[in-house]
Amino acid sequence: MNQNEVYDAIVVGTGISGGWAAKELCENGLKTLVLERGPMVRHVADYKTMNDDPWDYEFKGELTREDKKKYHKQLRVGWAPREDVKHFFVNDLEHPYQETKRFDWIRGYQVGGRSLTWGRQSYRWSNIDFEANLKEGIAVDWPVRYADIAPWYDRVEQYIGVSGENLGLKQLPDGKFQPPMELNCVEKELQKSMATTFDDGRLLTIGRAAHITENTTEFKGRGPCQYRNRCWRGCPFGGYFSSNSSTLPAAERTGNMTLRPNSIVYELVYDESTKMASGVRIIDAETHEKMEFKGKIVFLCASAMASVGILLQSKSERFPDGMGNNHDQLGRNIMDHHYQLGATAKVDGHLDKYYKGRRPNGFYIPRFVNLDDKTKRGDFLRGFGYQGGASRENWSEMVAEMGYGKALKEAVLKPGGWQIGMTGFGEMLPYHDNRVTLSEDKKDQWGLPQLDFDVEFKENEFKMREAIKEEAVVILKNAGFKDVEVYDTETGPGLGIHEMGGARMGWNPRTSVLNKHSQLHDVPNVYVTDGAFMTSASCVNPSLTYMAFTARAANHAAEQFKLGKFALA
Incomplete structure (x- = not known):
């Protein structure tokens, strides 16, 4: 690596957002350095x-006692990590953080980040979401609306492959x-x-998931889902x-990408003369050597909390x-x-039916x-x-005392009832x-x-949690299901693995960090397009929105670059 080279762009992070930033910038002809801490x-x-x-x-697949000590905070999520996937989750002893109040920070440090282990649920926001803050007088107004993002949702869905059905709902826009x-x-x-049963518009559909479901050649080296449900490996x-599998190979095919793993970005360098960032400083994760790389544009996609941490560490006379x-x-x-609250039930009948494959959705x-x-x-x-x-x-319904010999063998081959x-x-x-x-x-x-979290649910959240449980019970009981039980796992923010905010978008530099193009108000060649930019949270999985905003911001950056807006001194 030549530290004297000036890259057109530097992308920090290789997950959901970083991959898209790399793809769009490289396909626009920008020589791009992509840095990953793992x-x-x-x-x-x-x-x-x-x-x-x-x-x-x-x-x-269960972790040993020794490994459980290493992953003691990652294990809060319940379903991970396990022996088959622990290498895609951080060792909490090696990557500690502080909790003034409980915050479940579930992370994966490697090329690909959490795009390797995400739940793949992909839903669009609606204007109901983008307008809620303004209408209710909460926080600050989003500087964009659905019409601004809809073309980028189209672009992302068609490129990554999202399976699902269109419903014509105002709160959940249709897609490609x-x-x-x-x-x-x-x-x-x-x-x-x-x-x-219900007259308030509630309905059930199959999840909208980032899985290819039909044979096609348009996905360049990717094939349809095989229904193995081993996705997180x-x-x-x-x-x-x-x-x-998708965006990083696309960036690589252009010949414009330089990918450097084991590179912990800890600071953006501010140039007082140009009033822009001139590059980033890193620590090599293996050698602990410090380096500096120069770039005309910087995309922070390290994950929401990590990107906020990098900005907080990027101190200068201008930004103390x-x-x-x-x-x-x-x-x-x-x-x-x-997350992790709702209801379960048992279902009578259908004992002559089963299903084929392991649907990952x-x-x-x-x-x-x-x-x-x-519905108010x-x-x-x-x-x-x-x-x-x-x-x-x-x-599990087969108990040891119920049979032995031939009877036992027959029993273990028969599935139990439906739940x-x-x-x-x-x-x-x-x-x-x-x-x-x-x-x-x-x-x-x-x-x-280390980062120190002081985050908590408040009155609105606790009242919503009660409603979530109550309505789940109503839905299952109205269907005639039996033994309906509520569950509510002890949790704090973070367990949904949808951490957001910290560098929100907005109209006013006094009340927000980023403008409508995801640029820092005060440093226009720095873009933040992971979850840190979120001004509110909606209730749908956010990754599709991160990708749409990232594609939009990267193309904006490329346009500005070609106009000479980011020339360094």
Whole structure:
């Protein structure tokens, strides 16, 4: 690496947003340096557990006691990490952070980031979401509306491959979809029940998932989903979208990308003469050597909290409290989604039916509250949706005393009855005092200050959580399902793995960090397009929105670059 070379653009991070920034900038002809703090992960070649079976692991995939100590915060999510995927999650002992209040920061540091392990649910925002802050007098107004982002949603969906069905809902705009995956018989029963029982517009559909579902040549080296449901190990078929299978190869094909893993960006360099960033400073993760790379444009896509941390560390005479932080807005208004609360039930009948394959997707119930006068609730603002699924129980109904010999063998080959469950994803409001700061005394192994989280749910969130549980019970009982039970896992913000905010967009530099193009108000050649830019949270999974905003911002940056707006001294 030549530290004297001046790149047209530098992209920090290789996850959902970083991959898209790299692709769009490189395809626009910009010589782009892409920096990733974690190790290299090559598509297919480095998916080392992609074909493993449960019996390949001594403890059926469970971590050893020693490993559980290493991943003690990552394990809060419940379903990960496990032996087959622990290498895609951070070791908490090696990557510590502080919690003034509990915050579940689930991370993956490697080329591809969390695009290798994300849930792949892909939903558009609507104007209901973009206008809510303004109409309700909450926080600040978004400087964009749905019409500004819709063409970029189109572009992203068609490129990554999103399966689903169009519904004509104002709260969940239609998209450019691959054929939908199929609901199973119990899910169809619930779908029919909801359509005939409720008059408030609630309905059930298959999840909109970033999976290719039909054979086509347009995805360049990617094939359709094989229904293995081993997605988080890395998909050798490229059936689901990840940076590794899609956007990074596209950037590489242009010949304009230089990718450097094991590069921990800790500071953006500010040039007083040009009033722009002149590059980034990194620490080599393996050698601890410090380096500086120059670039005319910088895209921060390190993940929301990491990008905020980099900006907070980027101090200069012009920005003594962090780049772009003249008005104490940086690190504030942190948000997430509600998660791991809802209801389960048992379902009679359908014992002559099963399903084929391991569908890596579930059903989705879009938001149905606080949409109009008919659905308005007086106890909380905003709304929630549900994700869930139905399946035949494992072999748990077979008890040892029930049989032996031939009877036992026959019993373990018969699946149990049907069960169904649904979990709510609800919106969290942006609060000025929900913030992340740099620790004053705790540092990591590279000598960098740890992040300290002071984030909590407040009254609106707790009231919404009660509604999420109540409505889940109503939906399942109205369908005639049995043994309906509520669950509510102990949690704090972060567990939804949809952390957002910290460098929000807005009209006014005094109350926001970024403008409508995702640029720092005060440093126009720095763009932030991961979850840090979010001004509110909606209740849908945010990754599709990150990608759409990133593609839009990267093309804006390329246009400005070609106009000579980012020439360095």
